[in-house]
Amino acid sequence: MPDYKAPLRDMQFVINEVLESEKLHQTLSGYEEATEELMDAIVEEGAKFAENVLSPLNQSGDEEGCHWDDGVVTTPAGFPDAYQQYVENGWPALSASVESGGQGMPNLLSIVLSELTGTANWSWAMYPGLSLGAIETVQTHGDAEQKGKYLTHLVSGQWTGTMCLTESHCGSDLGLLRTKAEPQADGTYAISGTKIFISAGEHDMAENIVHIVLARLPDAPAGTKGISLFIVPKFKVNDDGSLGERNAVNCASIEKKMGIKASATCVLNFDGATGYLIGEPNRGLNCMFTFMNTARIGTAVQGLAHGQLSFQGALSYARERLAMRSLTGPKNEDGPADPIIVHPDVRRMLLTQKAFVEGSRALIYFLAQQGDIVDRGDEEAAKKADDLMGMLTPIGKAFVTETGFEVANHGVQIYGGHGFIREWGMEQIVRDARIAMLYEGTTGIQALDLLGRKVLGSGGQLLLEFTGLIDELCGGDVPPECVSLTETLQQYKGEWLDLSAKIGEAAMQNPDEAGGAAVDYLMYSGYITLAYFWARMAIVAQLKISGAGSDDDTQFYEAKLMTARFYYDRLLPRTAGHRETMLSGASNLMDMPEAMFDL
Amino acid sequence: MPDYKAPLRDMQFVINEVLESEKLHQTLSGYEEATEELMDAIVEEGAKFAENVLSPLNQSGDEEGCHWDDGVVTTPAGFPDAYQQYVENGWPALSASVESGGQGMPNLLSIVLSELTGTANWSWAMYPGLSLGAIETVQTHGDAEQKGKYLTHLVSGQWTGTMCLTESHCGSDLGLLRTKAEPQADGTYAISGTKIFISAGEHDMAENIVHIVLARLPDAPAGTKGISLFIVPKFKVNDDGSLGERNAVNCASIEKKMGIKASATCVLNFDGATGYLIGEPNRGLNCMFTFMNTARIGTAVQGLAHGQLSFQGALSYARERLAMRSLTGPKNEDGPADPIIVHPDVRRMLLTQKAFVEGSRALIYFLAQQGDIVDRGDEEAAKKADDLMGMLTPIGKAFVTETGFEVANHGVQIYGGHGFIREWGMEQIVRDARIAMLYEGTTGIQALDLLGRKVLGSGGQLLLEFTGLIDELCGGDVPPECVSLTETLQQYKGEWLDLSAKIGEAAMQNPDEAGGAAVDYLMYSGYITLAYFWARMAIVAQLKISGAGSDDDTQFYEAKLMTARFYYDRLLPRTAGHRETMLSGASNLMDMPEAMFDL
Structure with a gap:
């Protein structure tokens, strides 16, 4: 597995020179402090954490995987400790709002951080990554009590969150979902049903997990218009904020997967678990739509991340591996053969990697910046940014992950037969990258969103x-x-x-x-x-x-x-x-x- | 993992209707008996073996993998027994020459058999598949004694063979290889060096393994013109044909790989192992070229095989899985949603699979038939067939494996998130298919062969x-x-x-x-x-x-x-x-x- 070295110069080129973020931030209320100097410093600190703490756990995490035993999930060695450091360094709070205990930095920096951590170790980065959706849900749709009880702990990273959407018979077509929510006398709901593919649904990295669950009320209309949203904490939370009794949500198993093996993908059984309605009844899917763009951009990062890592690995191999002579005469006369970077076809693959990766970085950072304008810009600017995000998010999600998978495969190809061997780590990148075209809306779903909903x-x-x-x-x-x-x-x-x-x-x-x-x-x-x-x-x-x-x-x-x-x-x-x-x-x-x- | 059901109708369409093989066989001396009726019967028998014996071992073989212990390699449960049945049924001898104990059937049938066995279980099919190169080497370049000692047992399948080319520092560039062959007083050679990536290099399926090894004589010129070919049996063979003492070739380890995990990929140490020169000194690479086409067509089959299996799995899922309604109105009104095969994009992926698979089958069978014409046709026909093979083999090898990998990925995509889960078997097909673009000459090497050597x-x-x-x-x-x-x-x-x-x-x-x-x-x-x-x-x-x-x-x-x-x-x-x-x-x-x- 290539050691990750963050491409700081290129990141800063996009942030500072292409997107001129500092200038923009002066116009966005609350982001004035996000100067070039501060952003550079944050990105450099994030790079150190990613390179030194997360990257060394990437291959070992894949080899070890997660383990399930009677409902308890153990993540690979080093994962909980790395998470602890992440929390202590204050990273989870980077772009959360100041009123919820966050540092109030622009969303752009949050995306850069997710590139850094995700390139170093995508499986690990899934755990804090999943919290972002839960934070956004509670922040946007929760009432004061819910915010008080859950938001601060999610923002600090003391607890993590999940998004519980998929059931075994429905993924893209959420209108079919069956999980039930029965109203109880005390105003809570009894949630019953089975959710699958729940990333970070159970683990040993944080003391509590806040599940955001899609379910149906008894009188709900059929289809997508009858879905409501519930908070279901793993441990109930007492009024004083301390942890109470265990809720009736249990991890029945974890999936054996092609890749991202160190990310626990859980089957969760809700057996009359206590849930708290969030937002209006039957409006659950609408609530989800409010941060669908964020989630999809977050997944687009995966294509960029795996592409970057594969490119770094392939480039260093192409400089070292000797095979054949350049067609235009020896370039390494004293050696037994030339380094393979002299060969046009190897250069074709390397430049394909470089061009997709750097182009995708610009697109994704641009999208993140548009998110900041939507949040903090004036009405006209926000409207325009929202339109651009609507148009470009499905492209970012699907195109960047499709080309990211291509890039990861070029990395294997440059290694020749060695690319297929686990030891080198290049094949892991392909396995890890494959999921990105599937979850958070397949390429086909993104394409219908782009052409059908957005353009037409x-x-x-x-x-x-x-x-x-x-x-x-x-x-x-x-x-x-x-x-x-x-x-x-x-x-x-x-x-x-x-x-x-x-x-x-x-x-x-x-x-x-x-x-x-x-x-x-x-x-x-x-x-x-x-x-x-x-x-x-x-x-x-x-x-x-x-x-x-x-x-x-x-x-x-x-x-x-x-x-x-x-x-x-x-x-x-x-x-x-x-x-x-x-x-x-x-x-x-x-x-x-x-x-x-x-x- | 989809149960394999051989596409007999399509196979027979290509063999009988498109290629009109029976008519051709009447013109090729020795192949007259290969009538449509006989070929159909053989293909149908092969299909039964593949479906009933090999297919059930495909997923379990991947899960279990091969195990190495102190030089001994154990293949997954059921593999040796399936191989025994294969030998007892006489399959290894199908297209070997009658004089070496074979059935003398056309090479076309051998390729069809390798599609059948390889689609059902590519890892398993590697073991008998590797023997083909050894058989062809001994048959073409061996002397009478070598033929007597090795050929019959290879043809019967009692022993298997390998091709030992690659070393850790050289794969595509064999001119760099270092394994040495020291002449001994008794006319044999002491072979020393380490070979890697040796498929079927060690296993528990046959009582002896005949390694064909590329090595350098002491006075050999540098580069590709100083490579000689040696037979190095795992067990030496006595003059009466019985097995003698263990030779000094040992399996130092097996590789952990992305896929084809049930195929043992061995590091072989030759510590002064006894070898027998085959063919002329320093002409080893030329000897290899004589069957390079066969080997490459054999690998092209992998793209076809994995494509076929993925298509079958995806098609059955697309017929059963319900999600959303057809854009032109419900097609399954009584159900909660329509089967996904109604959706244009799912059809696009299925038809892409179908078109590549069936087109590749025609190309590969055509190439195999050209091989038969080269072997048995008159001079003019043989020359033309040889030219066509020269032109189309690199295309077959690289294009069919590249598109085969694409096809395997469409299969995963059609399953959505479930495609990423091991249980369904679709992701295994992707992992298994990935190697085909690497071994037996990467896509880049094939491309240089096509454009540089063949066309220009x-x-x-x-x-x-x-x-x-x-x-x-x-x-x-x-x-x-x-x-x-x-x-x-x-x-x-x-x-x-x-x-x-x-x-x-x-x-x-x-x-x-x-x-x-x-x-x-x-x-x-x-x-x-x-x-x-x-x-x-x-x-x-x-x-x-x-x-x-x-x-x-x-x-x-x-x-x-x-x-x-x-x-x-x-x-x-x-x-x-x-x-x-x-x-x-x-x-x-x-x-x-x-x-x-x-x-």
Whole structure:
């Protein structure tokens, strides 16, 4: 397993130079203190924690996995201790609100922290990661008593949280869920049912776990409009805040999985557990929607994280491993062969990794920043940011995790046969990365959200909001060296708008046309979205080159420009296949009778 | 893990209707008995063995894995017994020559058998699979004594074989290998060195193992021209054929791997082990080349096998799992939701699986048949078949395993979160499939072979040999319903020739241009190659529809036509991205100084 070394220069490039966060924060009430200096310091501290404490537990965590014994889940050696340090350092509170005991830092920093911890050790990072949803739920929808009882402990990290949605017969289609909530005389509810795939549902890292549970009231309408939200603590909480008796929620088993083995994926049985209604009855799914974007961006980080780790491992191997001579003559004459980084195809894979990873970082940090504007910006800015998040979140979630999986596989490929061997750790990255295209809404679900709800559902407005940014960039101060990029980007933008109109027209006649085009549309849109961020980064880099303070800086900016060119030359053209595929229509999918699939 | 059910109808369609094997066999001396009836019977028997004996051991083999204890390797429960049955049924001898005790059946049947056993249980199939290389080596290059001592037992399956090539510092670049062979007074050689990644290098399934080892004689020239080939048996063989003393070759450990865990991947130490030179000194690599095509086609089967198994699992799940309603209205009104096969995106994934799997089957069986023509055809036919194999084998190996991995991942995706859980077996298919792009020459190595050695190395002749088949098909008896396919195919053929000429021209100036284009060129070529086989299958299907004997047959042929259309509409367009990427040239790969990759 490669030792993780945080790419601080690139992170700070995006935060400070591309997104100019300090300047923005001066305009967002409460974020004024988040200066470049403070942010750099926080990111550097986070990097140390990730590199020194979490990274060494990544491979051992995979080998050891979690263990279940009669309802008790034991995480791998070192996990609870690392969590304790994390809590003591105050990390869980980083971007929580000051009134709930948090440090009130921008969401952007929280996302950067999750990249740092998640790249070092994704399985470990799932435990504090799951708390974020619970915190947001209680903060947004809880009453004063609920906030008092649960929020402070969640924010401090003393307790962790979960989101209990999935049941064995329903994941994407939550309308089918069956868990029941019976009102009790004391105003609480008795929750009964079985939830599966509950990450961090049981563990030994914190003294209490606050489950947020979706369930149905007795008189609830069928489907998604009859789902309510409940707080179900593992240990009930006394009025003085101390822990009371054990609640009737038990971990029946944990799953054996392909990857993220150190993250406990639990089956939870609720046997008349005491639950507390949060928000309005039957409005549970709406409450969930309020932080769906955050959760999806959080999962997008996984594609970035696994991509980064795989790239680091592959690059160091490609510099050391000797095989064959360069086709243009020896580059390592004194050695028995050349390092494989001389070979064009190895470079193709490395640059594919680099271009997806750095492009995804820009997209994800941008999305996190939009979240901050939604929270703290003026009405107009918040509305625009919300539109951009609506448009770009499904792209971020699905495109970054799909390409992250590709990147992880390139890392294995660069190692050759050694990539398949556990010892090197490269195959673990592939196994860990695979889940990201499934949970928090599969790629197919994201694609329907993007094309159906966002683009077509807004009559194209959300798309235009983003292509407006493209126009702004391309019509702005573009150095001559970058004009070929922005001209290409403009062409793609036009094609994207045309294509969207065509698909929309076809979908009006037959909704299966949207369903049949959706995933290709998402991938197509993803390539153009990343092309926007690559053009934006290239322009910043080109403008900075003249003022670069050191040789190191100049080289950093030059590498950016070369990677941008690689992206435009060799990754962006993949749009062509997606475009033609979409335009072929849905009849080639729908005509075959179901019984003929296995003939 | 899905129960394997062999797709007999499709196998027989390719063997009998597309490739018209019986007719061909009448023209190949020694294969006259391989009639349709006999072949069908053999394939059906093989299917029973695979379904009933091997398939039930697939998931348990993965869970249990192999165990090493002080040099002794124990395979999972049931593996040795299944191998015993395989030997007793005479399967190892299927296509071995009659003079060495084989049944003398065409190589085509051997490939079909390896699909059957490999789909049911790839790890298990590795053990007999590795013997094939040893058999071919001894048969082609061994002297009479060596044949007498080793061949019969290998052919009967009483012993198994290995190929010992890789060392820890060299896999693709065998010129670097260090294992030594010291001549001894008795005419034998003392072999010393360590080989890694030796599949079936040690196990408990057969009483002896015949290692074919690459090593250097003391006076050997450096690099690939100084490699000789040796037989090193685990137990020495007495002159009367009985087993003698244990040889000095020991299994030092077995690898922990991502997948194919029930296949023992061994580190073998040769400590002055007794070896017998096979073939001429220093000509070892040339000897290996004689069956490199066979070995690579054998690995291509893995992409087909894992694809088939994943498709079967995904299809049955897509028919049963209920989630959401069809966008065009309920299809399962009495149920709580529709089966997910109604959703266009699920169909897109299933049809992608189906189109790659069935197209790959046609390509691989075609390649196996060309092998039979090389072996038994007249000189002109053999030359042409050899050219076609040279051209299509790297495509078969790399394209089929790359798309096989994609197919395996679609299978996981269709299961949603459940696909990530070990219990269902879908993730095992992904883990098992991952190795196929690495061993027996990575995708990158295949791509250099295709573009550098085959296409450019022949001055385009090998490519023209294959496009000649395309011309023949498109200029032949094409039913009107298939003309749109053949017209498209002809256009692609023209583009392929142009593109090859352009790349060739660029590579003349700078060999890195070939290296930089190679993998995209291979994938591009693969899509067109499969388009040829899809057009060929569609034409057969269309012509047969009028004479179809039963409704089932008509439906089978109609499904073929629909899948062909799907392939042309939705998979073939991926060529566009590969084409544009290649034409961007290699400077976007080569310009970045190595030190700038991690900036």
